[in-house]
Amino acid sequence: RHAVGKQGPVTLELKSSAFDPKEKVWTKFPQEGSKHTPRHNSCDFRWKDYCPQVFRTLRKLFKVDAADYMLSLCGSEALRELSSPGKSGSFFYLTNDDRYMIKTMKKSEVKMLLKMLPAYYNHVRAFEDTLVTKFFGLHCVKLAGANQKKVRFVIMGNLFCSHNSIHRRFDLKGSSLGRTTDKPQTEIDQYTTLKDLDLNFIFRLKKQWFQEFQRQVDRDCDFLEQEKIMDYSLLVGVHFRHNGEKLLTEGCMDNDTNTVSTLRLSRGYMDQFLADPNGLSKIKLGTSMPARAELTARKNDCEPQLIGEPTGEYYDVILYFGIIDILQDYDISKRLEHAYKSFQYDPTSISAVDPRQYSRRFKDFIYKAFQEDS
Numbered sequence: 001r002h003a004v005g006k007q008g009p010v011t012l013e014l015k016s017s018a019f020d021p022k023e024k025v026w027t028k029f030p031q032e033g034s035k036h037t038p039r040h041n042s043c044d045f046r047w048k049d050y051c052p053q054v055f056r057t058l059r060k061l062f063k064v065d066a067a068d069y070m071l072s073l074c075g076s077e078a079l080r081e082l083s084s085p086g087k088s089g090s091f092f093y094l095t096n097d098d099r100y101m102i103k104t105m106k107k108s109e110v111k112m113l114l115k116m117l118p119a120y121y122n123h124v125r126a127f128e129d130t131l132v133t134k135f136f137g138l139h140c141v142k143l144a145g146a147n148q149k150k151v152r153f154v155i156m157g158n159l160f161c162s163h164n165s166i167h168r169r170f171d172l173k174g175s176s177l178g179r180t181t182d183k184p185q186t187e188i189d190q191y192t193t194l195k196d197l198d199l200n201f202i203f204r205l206k207k208q209w210f211q212e213f214q215r216q217v218d219r220d221c222d223f224l225e226q227e228k229i230m231d232y233s234l235l236v237g238v239h240f241r242h243n244g245e246k247l248l249t250e251g252c253m254d255n256d257t258n259t260v261s262t263l264r265l266s267r268g269y270m271d272q273f274l275a276d277p278n279g280l281s282k283i284k285l286g287t288s289m290p291a292r293a294e295l296t297a298r299k300n301d302c303e304p305q306l307i308g309e310p311t312g313e314y315y316d317v318i319l320y321f322g323i324i325d326i327l328q329d330y331d332i333s334k335r336l337e338h339a340y341k342s343f344q345y346d347p348t349s350i351s352a353v354d355p356r357q358y359s360r361r362f363k364d365f366i367y368k369a370f371q372e373d374s
Contacts, residue, residue: 001074002027002037003049003139010060012125018053019121021114025049044144050110054117055137061125062134062157069136072099073155098161100136105152105327112327113138113154116227123223129212129285131234131323132220133157159235159322162288166237166320170194173233174365175353176306196306196365201238201293203319204373212285217366220323221359230358231328234366237320238293289319292373307368329355 017023027047033039049055059069077096093102105113113120113135124130134157142150160166171193173179179196181188188194205213217234224232283289293315296308353361 001070002029003047003052003137004066004070004073006052010057012057012061014054014057014121016118019051019114019118021050021111023051023053025052046142046144048140048142050114050138050140051117054121055135058121058124058134059136062136064136069100072097094158098158101156101158102153103156105154107152109154109327110138110140110152112329116229116327119223119227123220127216127219129216130220131216131286131321132223132326133322133324159286159320159324160237162237162239162320164239164288164318166190167240168194168238170196170199170236170238171233171324172196172199172236172366172369173231174306174362199306199369200296200298200308201315202296202307202310202368203236203238203317203370204292204294204314205289205370206291207372209283209285209289209291210370210372213370214367216285217323217363221363224323224326225355225359228329228355229326230353230355232323232326232358232362234321234362235324239318239320240293241316241318286319286321289321291317291319293317306365 025048027037027049028034028044029037029040029042029047030044031040031042059066072095075096079093079095079102082092082094090106091104094100095102120132120135124132124134135154136157137155138152139155140150140152142148160169167190169190169192173196176197181192181194181198183192224230295311295313295315297311298308
């Protein structure tokens with residue numbers, strides 16, 4: 001509240017000094033309050049705002065209202081902690097209205113974000129429909145005391161903030177080594193994050209949307225490659241308009257579904273959407289996008305098959321997607337991981353490859369998983 005409430009002038013033409021990693025503001029919050037800070041019930045702590053002017057301007061670019069933002073993050077409802085830390089050891093919290101996600105960060109991630117911030121700012125300013133993670137604020141808090149650690153965290157947009165239930169979620173990289181869930185089929189539910197080798201659909205978008213999708217993925221991957229970023233994913237949420245609950249309870253699609261009637265239903269739904277003069281204008285890339293999902297089946301041989309064979313069985317879906325985990329550069333640890341795993345496995349199957357190869361492989365896979373609807 002203190003940080004966001006300090007609204008200064010917002011201009012899109014930021015000076016280079018605003019992006020300086022040293023551009024941070026430490027504020028002491030004593031328990032009894034001070035001239036600039038309110039009283040509180042916690043112990044004394046210090047609070048740091050990184051590049052406050054830049055993030056204030058980013059929030060304006062992303063059309064975030066300051067009052068609504070404060071209400072989401074600082075309202076009377078508590079944040080919800082997600083069930084378990086991510087693979088990185090970070091903790092994730094959701095605001096009660098599902099709009100924002102808070103992620104704790106390692107020092108190296110903070111450094112990476114600050115390093116790429118000028119290029120990130122220019123990219124999201126140039127491309128309103130960018131699919132890369134939306135960052136709204138970068139902060140650090142440190143409790144009083146000699147042995148207390150700093151806790152750094154970033155505030156991001158939640159891709160899956162929607163009134164529609166997300167029935168399936170996929171984290172897609174385009175690599176195959178270890179890219180499958182460790183859960184048995186019977187335990188997979190709407191909260192399970194499935195991976196590349198679990199993907200059993202091809203998502204078919206109408207021509208105009210697919211072309212825009214392709215253009216934006218190309219732009220975003222070029223940006224990430226230039227910043228020497230790799231290991232990012234396309235996070236995809238799928239809402240099934242029909243049979244969604246059935247999918248959840250049975251753990252897989254019912255192959256006895258009448259394919260012809262499902263197909264007609266799909267085409268009818270899409271035609272109805274396109275007939276609406278406001279239908280296209282209301283759609284934002286990656287948010288509530290109508291599509292058809294064609295069920296695929298993999299051959300049961302030893303070679304892992306990233307995309308299965310199309311079955312001709314279609315489902316009406318609404319898609320949510322965006323590019324996440326964009327703060328990993330190809331550093332010495334990733335180079336060593338690549339070298340070590342290359343001795344044991346096919347080098348093209350592992351996630352840790354150089355940014356250029358990563359971008360090319362990522363796009364190749366995504367343009368097989370997403371296709372134009374004929």
